[in-house]
Each structure stands twice: as structure tokens, then as C-alpha cells.
Amino acid sequence: MIPPAFTYVRATSVDEALGLAAEHGEDAKFLAGGQSLLPLMKLRFASPTVLIDLGRVSDLSYVRDEGTYVAIGAMTRHHDVATSALLRSDVPLLAHTAEEVGDPQIRHRGTIGGSVAHADAAADLPATLLALDATFVVRGADGQRSVPAAEFFKSIFETALEPGELLTEIQVPKPANPAAWSFQKFNKRAIDFAIVGVAVQGTSVALVNMGSTPLRAAAVESALASGASAADAAAHAADGTNAGSDIHASKAYREHLARVLVRRALEEAAGRS
Amino acid sequence: MKVELTVNGKDVTADVEDRTLLVHFLRDTADLTATNIGCDTTSCGACTVLLDGESVKSCTVLAAQADGRSVTTLEGLASESGEMHPVQRAFHNEHGLQCGYCTPGMVMAIVSLLKENPSPTEAEVRTGLEGNICRCTGYHNIVRAALAAASEGVQ
Numbered sequence: 001m002i003p004p005a006f007t008y009v010r011a012t013s014v015d016e017a018l019g020l021a022a023e024h025g026e027d028a029k030f031l032a033g034g035q036s037l038l039p040l041m042k043l044r045f046a047s048p049t050v051l052i053d054l055g056r057v058s059d060l061s062y063v064r065d066e067g068t069y070v071a072i073g074a075m076t077r078h079h080d081v082a083t084s085a086l087l088r089s090d091v092p093l094l095a096h097t098a099e100e101v102g103d104p105q106i107r108h109r110g111t112i113g114g115s116v117a118h119a120d121a122a123a124d125l126p127a128t129l130l131a132l133d134a135t136f137v138v139r140g141a142d143g144q145r146s147v148p149a150a151e152f153f154k155s156i157f158e159t160a161l162e163p164g165e166l167l168t169e170i171q172v173p174k175p176a177n178p179a180a181w182s183f184q185k186f187n188k189r190a191i192d193f194a195i196v197g198v199a200v201q202g203t204s205v206a207l208v209n210m211g212s213t214p215l216r217a218a219a220v221e222s223a224l225a226s227g228a229s230a231a232d233a234a235a236h237a238a239d240g241t242n243a244g245s246d247i248h249a250s251k252a253y254r255e256h257l258a259r260v261l262v263r264r265a266l267e268e269a270a271g272r273s
Numbered sequence: 274m275k276v277e278l279t280v281n282g283k284d285v286t287a288d289v290e291d292r293t294l295l296v297h298f299l300r301d302t303a304d305l306t307a308t309n310i311g312c313d314t315t316s317c318g319a320c321t322v323l324l325d326g327e328s329v330k331s332c333t334v335l336a337a338q339a340d341g342r343s344v345t346t347l348e349g350l351a352s353e354s355g356e357m358h359p360v361q362r363a364f365h366n367e368h369g370l371q372c373g374y375c376t377p378g379m380v381m382a383i384v385s386l387l388k389e390n391p392s393p394t395e396a397e398v399r400t401g402l403e404g405n406i407c408r409c410t411g412y413h414n415i416v417r418a419a420l421a422a423a424s425e426g427v428q
Binding site: 001002003004005006007008010031034035038039042043051053055079102103104105106108109190191 | 274290291292293294297313314315316318321324327328329330333334335337338382385386400401403404405
């Protein structure tokens with residue numbers, strides 16, 4: 001399969017990328033690692049007429065210690081997030097989750113910013129960043145703004161990014177107890193997206209693929225705050241979710257998986273800390 | 274657009290459509306047909322090549338993205354005198370293939386894996402090959418070949 005015809009342009013800096021986006025308007029799309037966008041284009045689910053390649057914007061690829069948080073450039077590849085010594089020690093949940101994305105070849109190309117901006121509810125990193133209370137730094141023609149993860153994911157494949165805006169940095173607060181993490185993913189083949197996934201950091205719990213966006217398991221979190229056991233809190237894992245039914249699983253099965261996986265995740269996180 | 278890649282150490286320059294995928298560039302422009310197209314959906318790994326030394330699925334990379342960079346395909350592994358790369362030799366010795374369709378991608382994925390992790394455990398080899406599917410299900414001998422190559426100290 002060959003993608004529909006488009007014009008390829010290349011940016012070497014954020015300013016140049018924003019300029020190209022302004023010039024080409026809403027028919028243009030930013031190309032990060034291309035591991036989601038190119039398959040969608042090959043299937044004709046997306047047909048941008050201009051692709052603005054960010055692959056040479058080298059100053060968006062970094063993992064930096066900022067004291068209370070870790071700053072990650074949007075073009076940092078999953079492979080580099082997974083192998084970052086800083087993240088492995090200070091935010092091991094994120095390093096581990098990055099290693100769960102796709103397969104080694106995909107992790108050599110795919111980027112954290114691409115995954116966040118693509119906003120697939122079945123993807124591992126958006127829910128993990130939601131559990132970690134990350135903040136997303138966005139630049140546009142009017143300057144820079146910061147959007148908390150809780151306000152970023154709007155609907156299926158829809159985010160708070162306005163046309164022409166570019167996600168440039170992901171800021172991840174260092175958890176008080178980094179070891180209290182777990183990531184659970186249930187799928188059929190190793191490379192498949194999660195049928196349901198769960199990210200836990202301390203008492204923060206987020207769900208993969210239990211609705212049109214990544215979700216915080218608010219009912220679980222409030223049960224934990226009231227002193228419930230992991231097992232009792234996990235019984236609320238499907239409360240307030242809106243899982244769909246598809247060829248992989250029914251809604252009821254997803255809700256069952258959410259309860260089981262949240263219990264396992266809470267127990268594993270507690271056992272590690 | 275004009276793209277210029279270093280493929281197996283040689284410059285390959287061509288004027289291609291912007292939407293040209295790396296795998297088509299390799300097969301149709303550079304005339305290197307060891308790299309197979311299997312699923313064409315970033316799943317099976319048959320099209321795995323090295324981009325600047327790291328495994329990628331060439332059905333999901335644009336030739337334009339690889340412009341100015343270095344690509345290694347299966348044809349680029351053997352020495353100039355024709356001596357097989359240790360991973361190729363290990364596939365031969367361990368009978369690491371049945372129909373052979375997945376083999377070029379498997380070999381390239383293992384070369385990349387051993388570069389990152391020169392002495393993997395069997396479990397690490399299996400995890401490291403999660404992006405490559407063998408529809409003959411000949412995984413045991415493929416994993417043996419990877420471990421044999423690792424024990425030779427290939428990097």
C-alpha cells in the first residue's frame with residue numbers, strides 16, 4: 001500500500017515548523033516518527049496534502065532533569081525514553097511503559113510527542129502520562145502555553161492542540177515514591193494495542209482503552225483515599241468509564257479486565273514500594 | 274523530490290515521489306530485493322532494515338525521511354569477499370528458516386538486537402523479536418540462531 005499523494009516539506013527548527021504549518025494551513029500535518037500516521041495514510045484513514053517532517057528538529061529530542069520534574073522533548077523516541085537512566089531511576093513507570101509500545105522497530109522511530117498528539121485511547125503512553133499528572137507544552141503562532149494532561153485529551157484522536165500548534169515538550173513531575181508503579185496491559189499478540197491497560201503511580205490510576213480518551217479511574221482513586229483495600233478499590237475500576245465493543249472484546253469483558261488489571265496493578269505497585 | 278541515501282555503503286541518489294516508502298525505494302530504485310514486503314501494516318517485520326544502524330520497518334518510513342542517512346539491508350551484511358555475517362551463518366547452522374520469507378527481516382532485527390544487547394537471555398531474544406512474525410512458526414531455531422550468534426560475540 002502506498003499513501004495518497006502529498007507534498008513533503010521538512011523543518012529543522014520549531015520556528016520553521018510553525019511557519020510551515022501557518023503557510024500550509026489545515027491540510028498540513030506534522031510528521032513525527034510516522035509510526036501511527038503513515039499506516040493511517042496507507043489505509044486512507046488520513047489524507048493530509050502536506051506533511052511537515054519534524055525528524056530533523058534535533059533540539060526537540062532530549063530528557064532533562066529539571067529538579068522537581070523531568071522535561072522530555074516531544075521528538076524523543078520511545079527507545080530513548082525507555083533507556084534513559086534518569087527516567088529509569090526517577091520515573092520508572094514511564095521508562096517501562098515506553099518499552100511496552102509496539103516493538104523494537106517501532107520504538108526506534110516512534111516518539112513520545114507523536115503518541116500524545118495522536119491521542120489514541122488504546123495507546124500506552126497517553127494514559128501513563130495522565131497517571132503521572134504530566135503537563136504538555138505547546139507552541140503556536142501566539143506563543144507558548146502549558147496544558148495539563150487532564151485537560152489535553154478531548155475525544156477520540158482529538159486533543160487541546162489548535163490548528164497550527166505544535167507539542168514541543170512533556171513535563172513529568174517526579175513521583176514522591178518512584179518505585180510505587182505498575183503498568184498492566186492485556187493484549188492477544190505482543191505487538192497489539194492493549195485491549196485494556198492500566199497505569200498506576202502511587203494512588204493515581206489511569207486506564208487505557210476504556211473510553212474515547214485515556215481516563216483516570218476516579219472512583220478507584222477516591223476509594224483508595226477513603227482507605228479501601230486494593231481489591232475493594234479495584235471493584236470500582238469500570239465506574240464512569242465508557243468502553244466500546246469491537247472484534248477484540250465486548251464492553252462487559254473490558255469492564256471485567258479493568259477490574260482485574262487495576263487490582264493487579266495496585267498490588268504490584270504496593271509490593272514494589 | 275531528490276533523495277540521496279547511503280545503502281550498504283554505496284550512494285544511491287534518485288528523484289522519487291514524495292510518498293515513496295523506503296521499502297519501495299530499496300526494492301525498485303536500489304534494486305535490492307532481499308527486503309520483503311509482508312503485511313505492509315507495520316506488524317510482521319519482513320521489511321526490517323537498519324537505518325543508521327537501528328532496526329526499522331521500511332514499509333513505515335518514507336524514503337524522504339531516510340534522505341542523507343545510512344541504510345543497511347540483508348545484501349549489505351556479508352563481507353566483500355562473500356563471507357557471511359555471523360548472524361547469517363548462525364541461521365544456516367541452526368536451520369533458522371523454513372520458507373524463508375521472514376528471514377531477511379529476522380536477521381536484520383537480530384543484528385540490531387545484538388548491537389543493543391550483546392549477550393541477551395533467551396527471553397530477551399524472544400521479546401526483542403516481538404516485531405517479527407514467522408508464519409511457519411519456526412521461532413525455536415530462529416531464537417537458537419540469535420543465541421548462537423551472540424555467543425560468538427557478534428556486535
